[in-house]
Amino acid sequence: MIVVTGATGNVGQPLVQALVAAGEQVTAVSRRVSPQDVPAGVRHQQADLAQPESLAPALDGAEVLFLLTSGDFVAAGGNVGDVLDVAKAGGIRRIVLLSSQGVATGSHPSTLEDPLTQSDLEWTLLRPGGFDSNTLQWAEMVRTQRMVTAPFGDVALPTIDPADIAEVAAAALLDAGHIGKAYVLTGPAPISPRHQTMAIGDALGEPVQFVEQSRAEARAQMLQFMPEPIVESTLDILGTPKAAEQRVSPDVERILGRPPRTFAEWAMRNTSAFK
Numbered sequence: 001m002i003v004v005t006g007a008t009g010n011v012g013q014p015l016v017q018a019l020v021a022a023g024e025q026v027t028a029v030s031r032r033v034s035p036q037d038v039p040a041g042v043r044h045q046q047a048d049l050a051q052p053e054s055l056a057p058a059l060d061g062a063e064v065l066f067l068l069t070s071g072d073f074v075a076a077g078g079n080v081g082d083v084l085d086v087a088k089a090g091g092i093r094r095i096v097l098l099s100s101q102g103v104a105t106g107s108h109p110s111t112l113e114d115p116l117t118q119s120d121l122e123w124t125l126l127r128p129g130g131f132d133s134n135t136l137q138w139a140e141m142v143r144t145q146r147m148v149t150a151p152f153g154d155v156a157l158p159t160i161d162p163a164d165i166a167e168v169a170a171a172a173l174l175d176a177g178h179i180g181k182a183y184v185l186t187g188p189a190p191i192s193p194r195h196q197t198m199a200i201g202d203a204l205g206e207p208v209q210f211v212e213q214s215r216a217e218a219r220a221q222m223l224q225f226m227p228e229p230i231v232e233s234t235l236d237i238l239g240t241p242k243a244a245e246q247r248v249s250p251d252v253e254r255i256l257g258r259p260p261r262t263f264a265e266w267a268m269r270n271t272s273a274f275k
Contacts, residue, residue, distance in 0.1 A: 001061045002173055003092070005029045005049060006068030008037040010133045011098065014166035015066065016042060022174060029058045031072075050078040052086040059090030064173055068098045069112055071226050081115040094122040094179065096172045098165070101129040101184055105244045107233050124172040125182035129245065130159040130237075132187070132266040135196055142274040147209045148197040151218035152239045156190035158248045161261040168255050184249040188260045196263055200274055203267040215239060 002019055006012040007028030019026045020039050028038040031048045038044050045058035050073055059065075065087055069080060087095065097116055102108030104127050116123045138148045165185055172178040191199075194210045201208035213221075215235055222231045237245055252260040267274075 001025045001027060002064045002066065003027045003029060003058050003062045004066045005047070005055070006066075006070065006098075007044075008032070009068070009070075010131060010162035011165050011169065012066075012068065013037060014163045015169050018166060018170040019173065022170065024174070027058050027062060029055065049073050049083050052079075052082040055083065055086050056090055059087065059092060061091075063091060064094045064096075065092045066096050066098070066169055066173060067116075071230055074112075074227060074230060080112055084115055084119055084121065088119075088121065092121070094124075094176070096124045096126065096169055096178075098169070099125050099127050101127045101186070101245060102233060102237060103127060104182070104184055105242050107237050107242065107245065122176075122179045124178045124180070126165065126169060126172065126185060127182060128160050128165050128185040129187075130157055131165075132159050132161045132263050133270075134159070135200070135267075136270070136273055138197075138200075139273045142200060142204075142208055145209075146201075146206065147211060148193070148200070149211045149213050149217075150193040150197075151213045151215055151235070152192075153194040153210060153212040154192050155239060155241065156192040156195070157238070157241060157246060158186035158188070158190045159196075159263060160185050160187045160252070161263075161266045163266075164252050164256070164260045168252060171255050178255075183251040183255065185252055186247075186249045186260065188262055189248060190246055191263050196267075199264045199267045202264065203271045204274055 002024050004016050007016050008030040016026055016028050027043045029045050029047050047054040099113050100108050103110050141147050197208050197210040
């Protein structure tokens with residue numbers, strides 16, 4: 001049995017589907033009751049990692065856990081060590097943790113990883129860069145105004161398709177050969193917000209205007225749904241990324257045996273969100 005937290009999100013949904021397709025028994029865990037978002041026959045359990053004890057019922061019969069700690073978890077003061085204590089007590093022996101590329105580059109603190117890597121649990125770390133799906137925050141603007149507003153319009157980063165993260169996560173969960181390894185996950189090439197906007201327009205078959213925000217404007221907007229330390233570090237990466245944060249990693253292709261998907265492919269697959 002494999003337990004997947006964040007199971008109804010951009011990574012969790014395709015991950016659950018991949019594990020089911022591989023013949024695994026899966027328990028899908030999310031903060032909200034969304035059984036319609038998991039495949040038929042998959043057990044669904046509601047839990048909030050900020051209240052670690054709520055995870056315990058989902059762990060019955062499981063030894064492997066996919067652990068996703070969201071911005072909401074951080075904002076709520078969630079403690080990874082407490083989650084690990086509940087996991088170990090529930091019989092979990094191996095964890096695949098969805099972390100962040102920023103931990104590897106020093107842009108984000110290592111406090112989400114340290115409790116795991118310093119524990120006696122078997123672990124694999126996945127450190128993705130920005131998600132292609134982050135552009136869904138533009139969807140209403142695109143639908144209503146055919147316009148995108150975002151900061152740092154010409155700073156390019158190798159964002160990644162969440163479906164690729166899910167496939168790598170499935171590989172790590174299914175194969176113990178990934179124990180003790182940390183993978184940086186990126187897309188195939190850096191792309192700027194301006195060019196992402198053009199790709200969305202191409203997918204729609206009509207132009208979408210790009211309007212650049214100031215850092216201050218973006219900060220005020222992001223503070224509405226993200227804690228301040230994460231906002232500041234995210235803006236630093238978006239605006240003045242380190243060389244390592246602009247570099248394409250070979251890890252997706254090394255693990256999956258194919259190149260990562262492009263942003264244009266993601267946009268074509270998600271055109272309905274922007275119509």
